[in-house]
Amino acid sequence: xxxxxxxxxxxxxxxxxxxxxxxxxxxxxxxxxxxxxxxxxxxxxxxxxxxxxxxxxxxxxxxxxxxxxxxxxxxxxxxxxxxxxxxxxxxxxxxxxxxxxxxxxxxxxxxxxxxxxxxxxxxxxxxxxxxxxxxxxxxxxxxxxxxxxxxxxxxxxxxxxxxxxxxxxxxxxxxxxxxxxxxxxxxxxxxxxxxxxxxxxxxxxxxxxxxxxxxxxxxxxxxxxxxxxxxxxxxxxxxxxxxxxxxxxxxxxxxxxxxxxxxxxxxxxxxxxxxxxxxxxxxxxxxxxxxxxxxxxxxxxxxxxxxxxxxxxxxxxxxxxxxxxxxxxxxxxxxxxxxxxxxxxxxxxxxxxxxxxxxxxxxxxxxxxxxxxxxxxxxxxxxxxxxxxxxxxxxxxxxxxxxxxxxxxxxxxxxxxxxxxxxxxxxxxxxxxxxxxxxxxxxxxxxxxxxxxxxxxxxxxxxxxxxxxxxxxxxxx
Numbered sequence: 001x002x003x004x005x006x007x008x009x010x011x012x013x014x015x016x017x018x019x020x021x022x023x024x025x026x027x028x029x030x031x032x033x034x035x036x037x038x039x040x041x042x043x044x045x046x047x048x049x050x051x052x053x054x055x056x057x058x059x060x061x062x063x064x065x066x067x068x069x070x071x072x073x074x075x076x077x078x079x080x081x082x083x084x085x086x087x088x089x090x091x092x093x094x095x096x097x098x099x100x101x102x103x104x105x106x107x108x109x110x111x112x113x114x115x116x117x118x119x120x121x122x123x124x125x126x127x128x129x130x131x132x133x134x135x136x137x138x139x140x141x142x143x144x145x146x147x148x149x150x151x152x153x154x155x156x157x158x159x160x161x162x163x164x165x166x167x168x169x170x171x172x173x174x175x176x177x178x179x180x181x182x183x184x185x186x187x188x189x190x191x192x193x194x195x196x197x198x199x200x201x202x203x204x205x206x207x208x209x210x211x212x213x214x215x216x217x218x219x220x221x222x223x224x225x226x227x228x229x230x231x232x233x234x235x236x237x238x239x240x241x242x243x244x245x246x247x248x249x250x251x252x253x254x255x256x257x258x259x260x261x262x263x264x265x266x267x268x269x270x271x272x273x274x275x276x277x278x279x280x281x282x283x284x285x286x287x288x289x290x291x292x293x294x295x296x297x298x299x300x301x302x303x304x305x306x307x308x309x310x311x312x313x314x315x316x317x318x319x320x321x322x323x324x325x326x327x328x329x330x331x332x333x334x335x336x337x338x339x340x341x342x343x344x345x346x347x348x349x350x351x352x353x354x355x356x357x358x359x360x361x362x363x364x365x366x367x368x369x370x371x372x373x374x375x376x377x378x379x380x381x382x383x384x385x386x387x388x389x390x391x392x393x394x395x396x397x398x399x400x401x402x403x404x405x406x407x408x409x410x411x412x413x414x415x416x417x418x419x420x421x422x423x424x425x426x427x428x429x430x431x432x433x434x435x436x437x438x439x440x441x442x443x444x445x446x447x448x449x450x451x452x453x454x455x456x457x458x459x460x461x462x463x464x465x466x467x468x469x470x471x472x473x474x475x476x477x
Contacts, residue, residue, distance in 0.1 A: 006046040014039025014059055023354065030349030032063040037340055041390055045429055049329035053336040065343055075339040080194040083295040084334050085326060087186045088137070090269065090301050092325025093316045094262045095135050102255060102263075104131055104145070108247040115243065117236040121168060122225035124149065125175040129217055132179025134266060137327060138187070138433060142176040150443065152246065156238040164234035166448040171224055173437045174425065174456060178217040180433070181422040184209050185273065185294050188431075189418055191334045192392030195341040196414040199400045206294075207277030208475040209415050216419055216468055223459055231455060258310055265301055272297050337393045345397045356401050363398075368408035372469045375399065375413070376420050380461050384426040392421050412476040416468045423460045425453045 017035025036059045043052035061068035107127035113120040131141040158165045181189040273294045279286045305316035345352045383391045403410035424430030428438045
């Protein structure tokens with residue numbers, strides 16, 4: 001019953017908002033767009049992703065903002081959803097054919113963990129981060145690493161309610177969400193950055209973005225390990241003798257030819273999308289890559305993997321991979337985010353000047369450093385109770401508008417914001433993965449998530465404010 005109640009409330013917001021008198025400088029068209037956007041946020045938060053995203057496209061087509069063919073071109077026909085679709089296929093195939101198992105095994109068999117429970121905790125969480133960063137979807141990487149963790153915990157005698165159990169289950173999820181933002185061409189990170197690119201009419205440079213992400217994720221997981229040792233202080237006596245032999249019991253066979261090809265594709269794709277950020281644009285290969293863009297490069301990989309065969313079969317089974325790894329909720333969410341991002345900053349709606357005027361007392365007239373501190377702190381707090389990807393789409397026009405006003409580096413702040421918004425852990429509404437963590441009642445209690453999550457959140461806010469903002473400005477010069 002509550003499902004239909006939430007649906008009704010969302011639809012009332014979506015269509016009822018336009019019946020209110022316009023709040024200047026928002027125009028009547030702007031009221032329609034704003035109502036649709038607010039209704040979408042409500043439906044995304046309390047109902048689901050798939051049908052609200054599609055319905056939002058229909059609602060915009062029925063509004064006075066633009067005719068339906070234009071809405072379809074700006075949503076489903078945008079290059080960003082196309083990039084998401086093919087990137088999910090490529091990274092899904094890498095995951096499907098078992099390449100990530102070899103990567104995780106390599107990390108977990110480093111001798112440095114022998115007899116060092118804190119180092120083991122760090123390596124385990126960092127491995128989760130790497131797998132999440134290299135996967136099409138964070139959830140399989142998270143569930144895979146949780147399954148390994150459960151086996152270790154049960155072997156040495158830990159159970160639900162033990163402090164070490166709680167901090168490691170939460171820590172594994174923390175590693176996964178750290179990897180969620182690592183790739184600027186898949187998932188919620190792409191949705192947020194695409195919103196920024198829409199309003200700024202520039203393409204974010206992938207190399208500094210990913211460099212910032214690696215540094216910040218490494219620092220964040222180091223801090224988590226230090227929290228385990230000096231703040232949480234769980235009983236680690238049962239795991240004091242941890243060693244690599246535990247993870248070497250089941251030997252993995254040597255990679256077959258297909259796995260080697262996908263391993264090469266993983267780093268080949270990352271290298272090709274980063275080359276334009278490293279080499280001069282006059283080089284023919286760089287000029288070609290710029291012409292293709294990241295969407296063209298990923299399509300080229302998919303073409304090659306379906307064209308060439310091993311033992312008479314394509315290297316990649318397109319139908320199987322697309323059926324298993326294309327997450328349509330994410331695809332249509334991003335499609336809707338693209339068209340609504342355009343609408344929120346369109347001059348005909350008046351929403352952009354309204355947001356600027358409303359937030360000027362808080363953000364206007366601030367120095368670039370103070371503006372960044374205030375905005376990152378506020379956004380990190382808000383996203384604990386609202387979907388991080390959706391909030392990112394809403395915040396990016398504000399970031400760009402005020403950055404242009406006070407002389408800040410918009411790309412630097414957008415990058416910090418994207419990663420900071422993924423520290424979404426305190427409530428199930430913060431992100432889909434926070435909801436999965438809260439649903440994991442067999443291994444962790446909600447009270448423990450709130451208790452340890454608050455310490456993690458405060459620590460990460462300090463990290464992003466004290467280190468993230470200056471680091472991002474240094475990298476994005």
